[in-house]
Amino acid sequence: SGSVRIACIDGDGIGPELVDSAREVLAAAAEADGLTVEFGSESAGAGTYLRTGEPLAAGALERFRTEYDAVLKGPVGLPDVRKPDGTEAGVLGGVLRNGLDTYANVRPVRLLPGVREAAGPIDYVIVRENTEGLYLSRGSGVRNDRAASDQLLMTRVGVERIVRFAFETARARTGAPADGVRRVTCVDKSNVLRSFAFFRDIFHEVAADYPDVEADHRYTDAAAHDLVANPGHFDVLVTENFVGDMLSDLGAATVGGLGTCPAGNIGERTAYFEPVHGSAPSIAGQDLANPTSQLLTAAMLLDHVGATGTARRITGAVEAAYAEGAVRLNPHGTPTCGTKGVTAAVLSRL
């Protein structure tokens, strides 16, 4: 029982087919639980930019804050839709993440049953700082014919809140690393860069408030290695924005590809949910994309708004579809049964 208002952003490329799949599964799961779901729609992305000159409809941010419980977003952006400075016009990172102050980008990496052979379970969460770091330079870097520069910024307030969020995530988590030790791994380049040394020092200050959670660290390069070579070590990772961007796609490659990886952008008042991946233009509109990322994204949204039973119904159905072999992935990450086949396999197991 209860009701949830969800704003949907269909997005570009494979976005519309993925969000269609998620809406269908979400509506069916909610109905089974007697949960009322109202879907709204907001247009955003490269298509919106080409039509209107802006990547997000006017007033949308305010509607997200006041008229909805959460936002379900498909991937946006098209590589050829660019601004004069050479950056993409249709991506919404700054608009949404800084506009809504969703400072925590939560990116679970979990191996689903039957996807691939691994030495053990892979089940960790990357907590990516989402409002500062290198990305704070977005729109203000400088370039001329001879040189270009972007500046990274870490603030005490920004680092403290993301590290605290990571420790809280570890405490609340049920999945466990192979050795059963609850831990947060700080991933930084504090051996070379002052900003990252600042990040690590604040990590240890905050860690003192969480004696029940192990405070662990890795330099960025060794973290990349160990995420491939020994993923069972990891529980929660916390890191700077740009580093988190790279490591989340790397993690995806170890669990069947980007089409299996969901994400949530969480702020104090507002949250929006999207897959880790982009709009994959080369496979768009051909029933090739894996919608699992978007389905697990819908489950994260439901969990966040307190509809935990309905969230669990969706993740359970996804896991069953994989475990029973109804969904199998090609080596490059597309499902053998197509986008619609995955949707049908999950719908029939809700």
Ligand code: NAD
């Ligand atoms: P991408 O994530 O779209 O694609 C990378 C690779 O993963 C491609 O081979 C693609 O086919 C594959 N892939 C992605 N999602 C898949 C799925 N669900 N099922 C199967 N295979 C999948 O990255 P890109 O090609 O570098 O970027 C394309 C566009 O997306 C760019 O405009 C980029 O800026 C944008 N982008 C947006 C977001 C977002 O909206 N959050 C995230 C990343 C990239």
Ligand code: IPM
């Ligand atoms: C992501 C994406 C975005 C990022 C881009 C599209 C702005 O890659 O959500 O991981 O770099 O954060």
Ligand code: MN
């Ligand atoms: Mn990314």
